[in-house]
Amino acid sequence: MISLPRSPVAKLVIGLLVIFCLIAYNLQYQSSYNRESWNTPGGSYQDQDQYKVGGSKERRPVRSFKVPKNLHLTHDIAIPYDIPPWTxxxxxxxxxxxxxxxxxxxxxxxxxxxxxxxxxxxxxxxxxxxxxxxxxxxxxxxxxxxxxxxxxxxxxxxxxxxxxxxxxxxxxxxxxxxxxxxxxxxxxxxxxxxxVRSYKGRGLVFCAGNGQFEFVVTAIQAIRIRIKSSLPIQVYHMGENDLSNERQKYLRDMASDIEVIDVTQTLDNDYMQLGGWAIKPFAMLASSFEEVMFVDADAYFLQDPAVLFEDPGYMATGALFFYDRTLFGGIRTGSDWLRSVSPLLSSFPPTSRMFRMVSAHEQESGVVLINKRTRLLGMLATCKMNSKWERELVSYKVFHGDKETFWTGFEMIQEPYAFMRNYGGVIGELRPDNDKSVCGAQLHEDHQGRPLWWNGGLYRNKNSRVYRYLQFDYWMTGGGHQKHRERLTNDPDGMKDVLRDLGLTSPSQLKQEPKDAEWDFGESCLAGAKVNQLTQLEKNLANGYVGIDKIARIDGEKMNQGEKVNPRMHDWNAV
Structure with a gap:
């Protein structure tokens, strides 16, 4: 047995040493706990991600999601942290x-x-x-x-x-x-x-009330009659007071393979209390499709929407989003909020325009793809942000409606997702006083840079209530590749990380890509990039949608007057 010293001074020295050791151990433990508590309690981390601090081994959360080679050239991929498995x-x-x-x-x-x-x-x-x-x-x-x-x-x-x-x-x-x-x-x-076990197949989901009826008629007939897509379609609403029975019947009768469904018969609206934009993610969740593509009522395609189910970013992650226009820089409300509620984020937010204060908005939710078999949890987290009190008290105050709730919902629960690389561009006509500007609706490209779909309807500038039909002849990309320039301009503190990642020593060594085109938001015009002409096929498609819209508006007005309208009386193929 070891005998302890009897000297009071020696006892004091030994006591202080013991206390010091306990404090040091506790600080080390607390440091490790704080890092690990970012994820779920009780989980374990992979040994490959261990590192040494002060000679001791500690563990970091892991990102094991693998991105296919060269996908970063066409998409921005969110690589989440692993949530440790339940043990x-x-x-x-x-x-x-x-x-x-x-x-x-x-x-x-x-x-x-x-x-x-x-x-x-x-x-x-x-x-x-x-x-x-x-x-x-x-x-x-x-x-x-x-x-x-x-x-x-x-x-x-x-x-x-x-x-x-x-x-x-x-x-x-x-x-x-x-x-x-x-x-x-x-x-x-x-x-x-x-x-989740009830989901089957692929399909398109629209949402429409009486106020969006004419838009959704045109959007669906554009897909069925002009594009000739055979994808099944479901139109969701919030009951007869939202979309009248007469309009429901019209939608069912006007083309093949269309279901019209009340979302409140599938999910409990006493909790959701749906209204406006909030119905969109809930309609996606309620849909019977395993792979679901949401499409806004005023969104129109220049290619068969089915091509998006084969998009490399969607196939890799199970969730595909599109960027909004680059507008209203210098705002940090959204990024500050997301950091405050979720200190552990995927690889995407630090590179986003919102976090770099280049744009107040990141996502355009006019078209959203989610594979609910693999990304149900991200879908649920997105819906949570759009439920009654969550949206009214928090998320819709931080963001502009539902747009950012998709990718931030996936961030909340750490699921992977992909953004198509190009920012929102424009489709329409040349500006009368400047033939280097294209004015009209917001255009989105496919992963090969070809015009794919646009959002905002068929009018010249709905934001300024200019309800003249557009002449669709030209388009311009919104860019989306010059992130180093944006980081240099808007985030000087992050430049050291950029240089280190690229093996450079000075910002002057960075290859500066061409500046993105810039928006005149009031006029809905974009300038600063190449003006491209639509192909003849694209022109015929886009301008042909105007004829469909005119019929839809005449029928909608007749319904407003109490008349019964049969969509089958029209020869839609001849429009």
């Missing part, structure tokens, strides 16, 4: 005092259907929500294989899973967490598993 240690933790506090923390913000959360806005805490969604992701990936292994129909499987929850704390926690996060899901079903 037996995590399940064991749930039955401890720490587990009790964890569950209390993650479940505490649930609100009732009839509750007016505006009276208690503190219940909507996106920082806590992001943590809860990442724990949910780990649990979902753990429990779905269990569900798949059960026998019987989905109703039987859900009943069995509920029985299992009585003795398995992780299943019970999952059920309660899903109910808290996504309460609108449990409408005729008990879990998200039965919903």
């Amino acid at each position: 037996q240690e995590d399940t064991d933790l749930l039955d401890t005092t720490m587990g009790f506090h964890l569950k209390t923390e993650l479940l505490k913000n649930e609100y009732a259907k009839t509750e007016n959360v505006a009276n208690n806005p503190g219940k909507i805490n996106f920082a806590e929500l992001s943590k809860a969604e990442r724990v949910y992701k780990s649990l979902w990936n753990h429990i779905y294989p269990i569900y798949q292994g059960l026998s019987g129909r989905d109703r039987d499987r859900e009943s069995t899973l509920y029985e299992m929850a009585k003795t398995r704390p992780e299943i019970d926690f999952f059920m309660r967490l899903e109910k808290r996060l996504f309460p609108w899901l449990h409408y005729g079903r008990r879990t998200s598993f039965s919903l």
Whole structure:
């Protein structure tokens, strides 16, 4: 046995050494805990991502998502952090005092259907929500294989899973967490598993009320009659008061393979309380399509939309988004908010225009593709941002409507996604006083740089209420490749990282790509890049949509006057 010194001074020295060692150990442990707590508790990180600090080994979160070679040339890819898999240690933790506090923390913000959360806005805490969604992701990936292994129909499987929850704390926690996060899901079903197993095939989803009726008629007939696409179509609305029965019947009758569906019959609208833009992600979620392409009512294609299901960025990630125009730089509201609620972000945000304060907007949500078989969790997180209180108290105040909720929803739960590289361009006609400017609607290109679709309708400038039909002859790209110039101009602090990544020593060594074209937002004109002419086929398609729109508006006006209109009386192919 070791004898301790009896001298008071020696005892004091030894005591101080012990205290110092305990403090040092605690600081090291806390540092490691703070890093690891960015992800879900109880998870493990891959050894390949370990690094040494002060001679000790610590671990960082991992990004294992692999990007196909050369995809970065045509797309910007968000590589997420891995959410550690749920383990037996995590399940064991749930039955401890720490587990009790964890569950209390993650479940505490649930609100009732009839509750007016505006009276208690503190219940909507996106920082806590992001943590809860990442724990949910780990649990979902753990429990779905269990569900798949059960026998019987989905109703039987859900009943069995509920029985299992009585003795398995992780299943019970999952059920309660899903109910808290996504309460609108449990409408005729008990879990998200039965919903995801119901998805099949590919298709297009539109949303329309009475106010968008003429737009959606033109958009659908453009696809069916002009493009001759055979993709099935579903049109979602929020009940008869949103889209009248007469207009519903018109849409069903006007072309083949069109369903008209009330979203509130699939998801619980007492929680969603849908209105305006918010219906879009919920319609995508409710759709029976496994691979779903949302299309705005005033969006029009120059190619068969089916080509997007074969897009390399979509095939690699399961989610494809398009950039908005580059407008209103110098605003940091969105980037500051996202940093504050989710300190662990994918590889995309730091390179985005929003984070570099080049543009206030990042995404244009006129066309969105999501594979719900592989990216259901990103879809759920996006819907959460558009639910009643989340959108009114937070997300629609931070962002302009639903646009940014798609990619930021994927960030909240850390799912991969792809942006088509080119920024929003323009399609239309030359500016009368400047033949180097193209004016009209917002154009988007495919991954090969060819005109693909545009958003904003058929008018010269709907923002300024100029409702003259456009003459579609020209287009101009919005750019999207000169990120080094933008970083140099807008983020001097990040230049050292850029230079290090490229192996350079001075900003003067950077290859400066041509400056992007710039918008005159008031006039809806773009200048500063090459003026391109549409092909004759593209001109015929685009200008032919005007004829369809004229018929749709005449029929819409007749309905407003109480007349019954049969869409089959028209020879749409002759328009």
